[in-house]
Amino acid sequence: MLMLGPQERRRIWEQVFASVEGYVSGVDGLPVAPELDPIGLRALLEPFDFEQPLAPLEAIDFAARGLTRYQVHAPHPRYFGLFNPAPSTMGIAADTLVAAFNPQLAAWSHSPFAAEIEAHLVRAFGARFGYDPGAVDGTFTGGGAEANHTALLTALIGRFPEIDEAGLRAVAGQPVFYTSSESHHSLVKASRACGLGTAALHEVACDNRFRLDPSALSAALVRDRQAGLHPFMVVATAGTTAAGIVDPLREIGDVAAAEGLWYHVDAAWGGAAALVPELRPLLDGIERADSITFDAHKFLSVPMGASLYLTRHRDILGRTFRIETGYMPRDAAALEVVDPYVHSMQWSRRFIGLKVFLTLAVAGWEGYAATIRRQTAMGDRLRARLRESGWDVVNDTPLPVVCFQDLRTPRGRTHEFVGQIARRVVSSGQAWISPAQVGPMPVLRACVTNFRTGPEHVDALVQALDEARSGLAASTPGQEG
Numbered sequence: 001m002l003m004l005g006p007q008e009r010r011r012i013w014e015q016v017f018a019s020v021e022g023y024v025s026g027v028d029g030l031p032v033a034p035e036l037d038p039i040g041l042r043a044l045l046e047p048f049d050f051e052q053p054l055a056p057l058e059a060i061d062f063a064a065r066g067l068t069r070y071q072v073h074a075p076h077p078r079y080f081g082l083f084n085p086a087p088s089t090m091g092i093a094a095d096t097l098v099a100a101f102n103p104q105l106a107a108w109s110h111s112p113f114a115a116e117i118e119a120h121l122v123r124a125f126g127a128r129f130g131y132d133p134g135a136v137d138g139t140f141t142g143g144g145a146e147a148n149h150t151a152l153l154t155a156l157i158g159r160f161p162e163i164d165e166a167g168l169r170a171v172a173g174q175p176v177f178y179t180s181s182e183s184h185h186s187l188v189k190a191s192r193a194c195g196l197g198t199a200a201l202h203e204v205a206c207d208n209r210f211r212l213d214p215s216a217l218s219a220a221l222v223r224d225r226q227a228g229l230h231p232f233m234v235v236a237t238a239g240t241t242a243a244g245i246v247d248p249l250r251e252i253g254d255v256a257a258a259e260g261l262w263y264h265v266d267a268a269w270g271g272a273a274a275l276v277p278e279l280r281p282l283l284d285g286i287e288r289a290d291s292i293t294f295d296a297h298k299f300l301s302v303p304m305g306a307s308l309y310l311t312r313h314r315d316i317l318g319r320t321f322r323i324e325t326g327y328m329p330r331d332a333a334a335l336e337v338v339d340p341y342v343h344s345m346q347w348s349r350r351f352i353g354l355k356v357f358l359t360l361a362v363a364g365w366e367g368y369a370a371t372i373r374r375q376t377a378m379g380d381r382l383r384a385r386l387r388e389s390g391w392d393v394v395n396d397t398p399l400p401v402v403c404f405q406d407l408r409t410p411r412g413r414t415h416e417f418v419g420q421i422a423r424r425v426v427s428s429g430q431a432w433i434s435p436a437q438v439g440p441m442p443v444l445r446a447c448v449t450n451f452r453t454g455p456e457h458v459d460a461l462v463q464a465l466d467e468a469r470s471g472l473a474a475s476t477p478g479q480e481g
Contacts, residue, residue, distance in 0.1 A: 004056060012057065023067075024089075028076065032072065032429055034071060034072065076450070079432045079450060080461055082449070083241075087301060087302060088359040088363075090359040094354040094359070101351075105348075106339070107328055107340075109329050115340060121353050123136055128274045129274050130286060137317055138308055140307065140352040144184070144266070145190070147295075148235075149194070152233070154311065154317065155264065157316065157319050159260075160175065164319070168196070173230045176201075177235065178203075178235065180240075181203045183212075183237050184241055187201060210439055211245055214255050221255075232262060233263075235266055236252045236264070237266045239269040239397075242401075242436045242438050245397055246283070262290045263291075264290060264292070266293045270283075271292065275372060276369045279398065292308075292311075294310065296308065300360075301359070306353070375400050378453050379448045381455060385458060385459060386404050391407065392405050395443075400447060403445050408469070409473065414442065418435045422435045424467075424472065425461075430461075
């Protein structure tokens, strides 16, 4: 029953193709967000007790209809949400091939083609960030959270090599590291998972542009060393999640170098600026980082999840993840290659890099640059249209994340109002935006994350916002949840 016959497989492939093509071609006509109905969904799934086999085509149809009805459609051009773009055509094709060939990326010898494609991409992207292609190293990860976790582990090993065997108890004091108050919360999880505890993460104050303040970092280092703590790492962000802000990378690098800190840049989203010559100055100084996180499943529009951990230290991944076993294949032991399982947090894993490789091979660097320019231009249009309609844009970034508040309503800068506007827009099905907080401010957040988003979609969002504001003004105070 697991390997169906050739005729049935043909019908399955045809139906899968029809479902994919129907969705890709028709997503624009769907409501961007679904009705949230957990009781209805559980009732829909209740008949599946798995006692009676389901016909393959019926099973595929059930899945496709369920995904169409019950999800936020991130591939929709009026999805202005988190960094979840429409997937590239070649990325979809690549993930299909990977599912069928099912290469095993633990041992190099089991899939040399896959392993070498990923190594080639590490060198190519490392060069874009300014690393020496002959010295750069890295690994693909399932997401930016894993890449940031990897960065924390490599920083610990790099600064405290004794913990490799003895653990954190070998450090005569509490290791601490630094991020801005606008950094990604995956670092909180990573600190907990590494055994440091969340108290080891010290948030540094931001300047008036919501960037990590290098002078505040220096002051924190002095205070913490006087208190007997052991600073070992600082994390700068290139494209914060809430507001798309890029920290002053060169200045933070100066502090890190002077203080002997491992310097990591979380460029999961904003790192794509490296592909556009006119945006590249935003990342000035990133080449000095000891390690970088970059997510191809964000600005590069490949299917979830495809992230990179990059480093300019060729030995650090091996020092952090090396292991000796008697059961792993040794077919390539005499070759100058690296087995992925001794080079990353993961052991057996999917061939992540193919969707990046095929999309980049077809689009080229210039194709990506043109796509990012278009999205940046749509961000500029959104800012202009919002201002025309009486909304106040409060973040300062050339990247297409727009944070704004209402100027026309007395309570337009309150958490309550921001939440009510977001709910009205999302429940209308016309667009997806979210409430957020930048510094102390509650804001509405809209990000141009889809390469298909055009002027008509931006204008439709502003219209939906204006209608939500008008409807809220006409409603009786207290009626909104």
